[in-house]
Amino acid sequence: xxxxxxxxxxxxxxxxxxxxxxxxxxxxxxxxxxxxxxxxxxxxxxxxxxxxxxxxxxxxxxxxxxxxxxxxxxxxxxxxxxxxxxxxxxxxxxxxxxxxxxxxxxxxxxxxxxxxxxxxxxxxxxxxxxxxxxxxxxxxxxxxxxxxxxxxxxxxxxxxxxxxxxxxxxxxxxxxxxxxxxxxxxxxxxxxxxxxxxxxxxxxxxxxxxxxxxxxxxxxxxxxxxxxxxxxxxxxxxxxxxxxxxxxxxxxxxxx
Amino acid sequence: xxxxxxxxxxxxxxxxxxxxxxxxxxxxxxxxxxxxxxxxxxxxxxxxxxxxxxxxxxxxxxxxxxxxxxxxxxxxxxxxxxxxxxxxxxxxxxxxxxxxxxxxxxxxxxxxxxxxxxxxxxxxxxxxxxxxxxxxxxxxxxxxxxxxxxxxxxxxxxxxxxxxxxxxxxxxxxxxxxxxxxxxxxxxxxxxxxxxxxxxxxxxxxxxxxxxxxxxxxxxxxxxxxxxxxxxxxxxxxxxxxxxxxxxxxxxxxxxxxxxxxxxxxxxxxxxxxxxxxxxxxxxxxxxxxxxxxxxxxxxxxx
Numbered sequence: 304x305x306x307x308x309x310x311x312x313x314x315x316x317x318x319x320x321x322x323x324x325x326x327x328x329x330x331x332x333x334x335x336x337x338x339x340x341x342x343x344x345x346x347x348x349x350x351x352x353x354x355x356x357x358x359x360x361x362x363x364x365x366x367x368x369x370x371x372x373x374x375x376x377x378x379x380x381x382x383x384x385x386x387x388x389x390x391x392x393x394x395x396x397x398x399x400x401x402x403x404x405x406x407x408x409x410x411x412x413x414x415x416x417x418x419x420x421x422x423x424x425x426x427x428x429x430x431x432x433x434x435x436x437x438x439x440x441x442x443x444x445x446x447x448x449x450x451x452x453x454x455x456x457x458x459x460x461x462x463x464x465x466x467x468x469x470x471x472x473x474x475x476x477x478x479x480x481x482x483x484x485x486x487x488x489x490x491x492x493x494x495x496x497x498x499x500x501x502x503x504x505x506x507x508x509x510x511x512x513x514x515x516x517x518x519x520x521x522x523x524x525x526x527x528x529x530x531x532x533x534x535x536x537x538x539x540x541x542x543x544x545x546x547x548x549x550x551x552x553x554x555x556x557x558x559x
Numbered sequence: 560x561x562x563x564x565x566x567x568x569x570x571x572x573x574x575x576x577x578x579x580x581x582x583x584x585x586x587x588x589x590x591x592x593x594x595x596x597x598x599x600x601x602x603x604x605x606x607x608x609x610x611x612x613x614x615x616x617x618x619x620x621x622x623x624x625x626x627x628x629x630x631x632x633x634x635x636x637x638x639x640x641x642x643x644x645x646x647x648x649x650x651x652x653x654x655x656x657x658x659x660x661x662x663x664x665x666x667x668x669x670x671x672x673x674x675x676x677x678x679x680x681x682x683x684x685x686x687x688x689x690x691x692x693x694x695x696x697x698x699x700x701x702x703x704x705x706x707x708x709x710x711x712x713x714x715x716x717x718x719x720x721x722x723x724x725x726x727x728x729x730x731x732x733x734x735x736x737x738x739x740x741x742x743x744x745x746x747x748x749x750x751x752x753x754x755x756x757x758x759x760x761x762x763x764x765x766x767x768x769x770x771x772x773x774x775x776x777x778x779x780x781x782x783x784x785x786x787x788x789x790x791x792x793x794x795x796x797x798x799x800x801x802x803x804x805x806x807x808x809x810x811x812x813x814x815x816x817x818x819x820x821x822x823x824x825x826x827x828x829x830x831x832x833x834x835x836x837x838x839x840x841x842x843x844x845x846x847x848x849x850x851x852x853x854x855x856x857x858x859x860x861x862x
Binding site: 305306308350351353378519521522523525526528529530531540541542547 | 581582583584587588589591592604612613614615616617618619620621622624625626628630633765775776824825826827828829830831
C-alpha cells in the first residue's frame with residue numbers, strides 16, 4: 304500500500320443529483336497508485352476526523368481522480384462547499400480494493416444508492432465483460448448510468464418505487480443472472496441489507512463475491528483500529544479493519 | 560535551531576514529541592509518510608498479556624473539536640509485540656515507550672516482565688483506559704488501586720516505569736502522588752475523558768460500547784490544568800498530553816510542567832502532526848531566543 308497526504312486542486316465540480324456532487328481532482332501521484340475500490344480520506348477545516356470518500360474514477364494519463372459523494376452530514380456538507388479552483392486535503396489512495404482478474408469472462412457489479420460510485424472504476428477495468436446493476440430509491444436518485452454505458456458495461460437499473468427501470472431490488476436481476484450461470488465474480492457496494500442479500504445468493508450459487516463496506520473511521524491507514532469489522536478466516540473470528548484490510552472484503556469472510 | 564532534546568528518567572529524547580499510545584499502532588503505517596526518527600519517541604499501542612479482540616463497532620464518534628473512541632484495547636498480545644513489533648521499532652532510532660495494560664495487577668506485571676531483556680526503553684503502564692470493563696478505569700480512579708498496580712509492576716521491571724493517569728478523577732494530583740510513592744519513575748497524563756454521544760434519530764449511543772474516551776482539542780485546557788497540578792505535586796517527570804495539535808500547544812503544556820508531550824487525535828486530522836509540531840516548537844523557541852526547550856519546562860508564573 305502506497306499513500307500520500309497533500310493538497311490537490313479541484314479541476315471540475317458538478318452537481319449530478321439531489322445533494323450529490325462529482326469532483327475531478329488533479330493528483331498525479333495518487334492517481335498513479337490508485338486501484339478500483341480504494342478511497343480518499345478528506346480533511347475538513349472544522350472537524351478533527353477526516354471523511355472517507357470512495358474513488359469513482361481513476362485517470363492515470365491525466366493524473367486525476369473523480370469522487371462522487373452525497374451530503375450525509377455536516378462534514379460532507381462542508382466538502383460540498385468546495386469549488387473548482389479550490390484545493391482539497393487528501394490522504395490517499397487508501398484501502399484494499401476490488402480484484403481485477405483478466406481471466407474473468409463475465410462479472411456483475413452491483414451498486415446501491417451512494418454505493419454506486421466505487422463500482423465505476425471496476426466497470427472501466429472489466430469493460431464489456433461487466434453487467435452493472437444499480438439500485439436507487441426512485442428515478443430522481445439515479446446517477447452514473449451513462450458513465451457505466453460508456454465504460455462498456457451492460458446496465459440494469461432498479462428503483463424501489465418503480466419510477467425508473469425494474470420495480471424492485473438489485474437482488475432480483477442478480478438472481479436471474481446467477482440462474483443463467485457463467486458469472487465469474489460479483490462485486491458490490493451499498494446498504495448492509497443489500498449486501499447480505501447479494502452475499503447469500505452468491506453463496507448459494509457458488510459465485511465468488513466481494514463487498515465494499517463502510518464504518519466510522521479515524522486514521523484511515525490501519526493504525527488506530529477504529530473501523531472494526533467482524534470477519535472470519537479459517538473458522539477463526541477476528542476484527543479486521545475497514546480502512547486497511549478493506550473496504551473490499553471477500554463476502555465469505557465477513558460476518559454480516 | 561534550538562536544542563529540542565530532553566531527558567526523562569535517564570533516557571535521551573532528541574525532541575519532546577511522542578505519538579500517543581493507540582493512535583500510532585506500532586509505527587508501520589506512518590513510516591509510509593515520514594521517517595520515524597523525526598520523532599522523539601513512540602508510545603506503542605496498548606498491549607496486554609494475551610491477544611484482545613476489542614469492542615464491536617462503531618468504535619469512533621465525532622464530537623465538537625474532538626472525538627470519542629472505544630477500541631477496547633484490541634492488540635496482538637505482548638509475545639507478538641516482543642517478537643515482531645519491537646524488533647522493527649528498535650531499528651528506527653526513536654525512544655520506545657512500550658504501553659501495557661491489563662485486567663488485574665498481576666496481568667500487568669506479567670506483561671511488564673515479558674519486556675525484561677528486550678531493548679524497549681521505557682514502560683508506560685495504562686491504568687486509565689476507560690474502555691475495558693474489568694480493571695482499566697478502576698485502577699486509575701482510586702489512590703489505593705493505582706498504588707497497588709504500580710507497586711506490583713514496579714517489582715516486575717527494571718525499566719523506567721511511566722504510569723499513565725486517568726483524568727476521570729476528583730483529584731489527579733493525589734493519584735499522581737500515590738503512584739510516585741509506589742515507585743513510578745514518571746507519570747503521563749491525561750488519558751481520555753469519559754464521554755457519550757447519542758444518535759437522536761435512533762435513540763442509540765453512537766458507540767457500540769455506549770461510552771468512550773474523549774480526545775482532541777476539546778480536552779486541551781483540561782490537560783493543561785491537570786499537568787500543572789500534577790507537576791506541582793510530584794518530583795518525578797510529567798509527560799503531558801491531551802488535545803495537543805500545534806507547536807504552541809506543546810510549548811504551553813511544557814510551560815505547565817511537562818518534560819515531554821504526546822500527540823494523539825491531531826494525527827487523525829493531520830498525519831504529519833507530530834513532525835510539524837517539532838518544527839513549530841523550534842520556530843517558537845528561535846523567535847523567542849530560547850536556546851533549549853528544557854528552559855521552558857514548568858515556567859508558568861501564576862497571577
